[in-house]
Amino acid sequence: MLVTAAFIGPGTVTACASAGIGFGYALLWALVFATLATAILQAMAARVALVTGQGLAEAILSAAGNPALRWVMAALIFASLAIGNSAYQAGNISGTAAGLKLLGLHAAHPALLALATGTLAAMMILIGKPAWLEKLLIALVLAMSLAFVGGLAVIEVDWLRVAGGLLPQLPADSLFTAIALIGTTVVPYNLFLHAASVRGKFAADAEGLAASRLDTALSVTLGGLLSMAIVIMGAATAKLTASGAGPLDDIALRLETLFGGAARSVFALGLIGAGFSSALTAPLATGYVLAEMIGGTGDPDRRARIFKGTALAVVTIGTVFAVLSVNPVQLILIAQSANGLLLPILAAFLLWVAARKASLGEFANGPIANIAGTAVVLVCAGLGARLILRSAGLWP
Template sequence: MLVTAAFIGPGTVTACASAGIGFGYALLWALVFATVATIILQNMAARVAIVTGQGLAEAILAAASSLPVRWAMAALIFAALGIGNSAYQAGNISGTAVGLSLLGVKSDALTQPVLALAIGVVAAALVIIGKPGWLEKLLIGLVLAMSLAFIGGLMVIDVDWSSAARGLLPALPADSLFTAIALIGTTVVPYNLFLHAASVRGQFSSDRQGIAAASLDTAVSVTLGGLLSMAIVIMGAATSALPSAGAGPLDEVALRLEAMFGSPARIVFALGLVGAGFSSALTAPLATGYVLAEMMGGSSDPERRTRIFKRTALAVIAIGTAFAVLAVNPVELILIAQSANGLLLPILAAFLLWVASRRQSLGSFANGPLANLAGGSVVLVCTLLGLRLILRAAGVWP
């Protein structure tokens, strides 16, 4: 459930709401692909961690054949997580503030920075004093609240289910490629691979039964997250005939739902947005702290690792809070960051596929031909989508 709490954030709400408002149901297929790809990759990350007893960053760096390769991998991991998560954190905090404002918490130009600062302070306090067990319970509670809000919201709106079914067939309407990659990038999140690996060590036994239990846990949680994302797209599509409310995607759907079905629909959607924002405001810094602690903490010095973990997590919260307090509009930043995630994903997924295939460290739990075929297919599709986006940006692809 940590993975679901992490990838259903304001970035997901932004990308999914934008997809629904702009392209109707046409891009639902991208979320189906992204959900299946997430299950495949998260299973590999969990298996590597359970069998080796290492975090994913540790396993990747340990498998590097030379120092230059190790440094290159470390730089890529840091860029994908340290820099990217600091940018996402601004959106997480701002998205939580938007959700609170839609619930009726006043958020004019004077109080919005104060609200963002308060959210950042609460997140920092939970990281400092929180225990892993009850932090996980809090995040699971937020995921269940999101589920009731977003999936329950489908019960009160008019959905064209035949059009939604057609959206499961792969197609790219005009100007939709950027949004399709953003949908994949907001679901198959690189930092979730590292967060998942860090969280499952010690929770499952390193035998067939433990690996099977971890796989079931992943499949159920990620499928729930995929359904939540699809629900947001469907909400956006169901309101797309209404004129724009003049707001950003984070609250456009809520205002349109209110116009169609009254304030209860807005409140339900806002509760989901608050859950999405605050759960991601915790998991993004936690994931970054885990990874930096793995890479710099030293395996024989738990106290040093703990210090690096907490300082890194607090730094991510501080940077995100600063941007949110300065009222930097996060919407464009989030969409660009999600697309950057989609471009970085093939590289990190290829690293994971390589590590999960090494019999030297995983023995009989290493990837077999079927797992390599599935993982390789994910890497290939993500690479082709990313390459097409780059070529279109360069004016080479129409």
């Protein structure tokens, strides 16, 4: 559930709502691909962690024998997590604050709501125990699941058009949004978070690995279905009058127009659950990875200090940007597209480690896993390359 809590954040809600409002059901296929890709990569990350007894960053850097290659890998991992997650955190905190406003706290200044959200997240990271935090995250995931699925249940949906959206297509000007949908689902930091959190929960044997795969498949499928529900909500309400304030406000207004204030409140609760769960998991993932990379193996106290210091730094940076009222919507979409560009590189690192018999022995990737992982890397790389070429004017 940590994985679901991490990738269903305000960024996901924003990207999915924007996709539904702007392109109807046409980009649902991107979420189907992203959900399958996430399940494949997360299962690999969990297997690497369980078999090697290391976090994913540790396993990748340990497998790189060349010091220069190790530095390049470390830089890419740091760039995709520390920098990206700080940008995401601003969106997580702003999204939680937006949900609180939609819930009825209109009188409170957005900066105060953002500051309160950031402070609460910092306190929970500072004093919270892992088991307690995990239970809180599961509760938040269940709350947003009920909210978004409940919202979908009362909307009139054209299910034939939904089925048509499962066929790959790219309407005009939709490539950026399609990559953002993939980038908000196949989240690089989730690979590292999953690897860090799964150790000790499953045995490093065939039975434990099978249980881990089932756990991953169920959680990722739930997250993918929630993302699709938000796209469908945006598409099904797109013809109604919009507020013009942004996709989150637009969906809230349209739901209120259709079903009254209760529907707006349900959507707000889902957004709060999405925002606050991600406001906890993004700093946790960054803290885990930096502690693995520079914390050493012989001093648990030093690793704990690096972990908490890094996590609190991510919360602080995100809170500052949120308090300064930096508009998170474009920032989130750009960060997700950047994630989509970095993803093939990090996925290739993961695929390389998961296929190494020197690291995983009998549990290394077989032919089917290698083919599936390679397909994910190639599709993500192709979409990212096309975006770069279009930005440079080299692709129509």
